[in-house]
Each structure stands twice: as C-alpha cells, then as structure tokens.
Amino acid sequence: MARNLDAKCRQCRREGEKLFLKGEKCFTDKCSVERRAYAPGQHGQKSGQRLSGYGTQLREKQKIRRIYGVLERQFRKVFSVADRKKGATGENLLQLLEGRLDTVAYRMGFGISRAEARQVVRHNGVLVNGKKVDIPSFCCRPGDVIQLLDKTRQQLRTKAALEAAQSRGFPEWLEVDIKDGRGVFKSYPARQDLPASISEGLVVELYSR
Numbered sequence: 001m002a003r004n005l006d007a008k009c010r011q012c013r014r015e016g017e018k019l020f021l022k023g024e025k026c027f028t029d030k031c032s033v034e035r036r037a038y039a040p041g042q043h044g045q046k047s048g049q050r051l052s053g054y055g056t057q058l059r060e061k062q063k064i065r066r067i068y069g070v071l072e073r074q075f076r077k078v079f080s081v082a083d084r085k086k087g088a089t090g091e092n093l094l095q096l097l098e099g100r101l102d103t104v105a106y107r108m109g110f111g112i113s114r115a116e117a118r119q120v121v122r123h124n125g126v127l128v129n130g131k132k133v134d135i136p137s138f139c140c141r142p143g144d145v146i147q148l149l150d151k152t153r154q155q156l157r158t159k160a161a162l163e164a165a166q167s168r169g170f171p172e173w174l175e176v177d178i179k180d181g182r183g184v185f186k187s188y189p190a191r192q193d194l195p196a197s198i199s200e201g202l203v204v205e206l207y208s209r
Contacts (some may be wrong), residue, residue, distance in 0.1 A: 016086030057206035060199050067198075068097045069114050074137065079207055088191075095188040098173075101128065101146070102136035108176050108183040109165025110148055110158065125152035140185045148181035 051059060065075050082092035102118040105126055111117030118136045122128060126133060127147045150156055162178040170176045170192060176183040
C-alpha cells in the first residue's frame with residue numbers, strides 16, 4: 001500500500017502554514033512552523049521566490065492533499081466525482097474529502113490526528129451503522145452513525161484524543177457523544193464552515209488546463 005512517508009513537520013513548513021498533521025504538538029510552541037517559519041532544505045530560507053500561476057495552483061493542490069492525507073491517484077478520483085456532481089466543483093471536492101471515514105473519525109476525536117484516526121479505522125476499531133468498516137476512504141452519508149468499539153474506546157490514547165477534541169469543540173455538521181464514543185454525521189459541511197486558507201478554486205483551475 002502506497003504511503004506518504006515525508007516527515008509531517010516538513011510538510012507543514014513546505015506549505016508555510018500549519019496543516020495540523022501532528023495532533024496536539026501543532027497547538028504548542030513546539031510546532032516547527034512556529035519555530036522555523038521557512039521551507040525545509042538547504043535553500044529554504046531564500047526569500048523573494050515568486051511562483052508562476054501554475055506553480056501556485058500546484059502548491060495549493062499539494063497542500064490540500066497533505067491536509068487530508070490523500071495520494072495523487074486518490075485525489076484525482078475524488079475530483080472526478082466532485083466534477084460530475086451538481087454545484088460548485090471546488091466545494092463538492094472539499095465536502096467529499098470531509099466525508100471520508102478517516103476524516104470524520106478525526107473530526108469526532110477518535111484520533112489525535114488524521115493519521116491516527118486512519119489507523120483506528122484500519123485496525124477495525126470503528127463501526128458504521130453497526131457494521132465494521134476498515135476502509136479509510138469509505139464515503140459517509142448524512143445520517144450515518146459512527147461508533148468506536150468498546151475495546152478501542154477504552155484505550156488511553158483514544159480517551160485523550162476524545163477529551164482534546166471536546167475541549168476544542170466539534171464541527172456543526174457532527175453530533176458527538178464522547179462518553180459512548182459515538183457520533184452522527186449529520187450533513188456535509190457548508191463552505192463557510194471550512195478553513196478560509198484553502199483555495200479550492202486553484203485546484204479546479206489546475207485540472208481544467
């Protein structure tokens with residue numbers, strides 16, 4: 001199975017902003033973006049480098065891929081589905097990415113990061129509507145009930161992740177009961193509920209070339 005093995009903090013520094021790939025570390029002063037706000041590598045501190053239009057579009061696509069932990073082939077498949085749906089392609093793209101089971105599990109606090117939430121899913125730790133699902137890319141639909149298995153919910157790291165998520169608050173499109181380790185995917189998020197730092201229109205322009 002293909003995976004992106006790049007160091008998480010290097011990915012954030014490459015994009016020049018926090019992508020929240022390392023869980024709680026991203027919320028502390030140990031965050032590498034806070035300490036070294038420049039790109040990694042030998043020439044990372046050079047300033048004044050300007051990107052072309054294509055370079056800007058490509059950079060945005062890479063950023064979104066890294067945020068959601070999706071490889072290029074997967075990303076293209078999601079984009080093609082978003083392009084066929086009614087409505088704005090860019091917004092459809094973000095909604096489909098937010099509807100992936102690993103992302104929903106992360107938003108519900110089942111993992112301290114998307115990578116950890118994906119691991120919980122892969123290790124048969126999650127039920128969807130009462131059935132085990134171990135596919136991180138599984139597409140959740142409005143009304144789906146996502147629940148942790150009892151043995152997974154009792155793990156210390158899972159408890160810590162749930163408490164951390166509760167302290168920050170849950171998104172409006174989810175309903176979560178941390179005591180039972182259970183949540184409902186109420187709806188796809190509206191565009192205004194997602195980070196303004198994402199420019200999905202650049203991705204649409206890139207794939208429209």
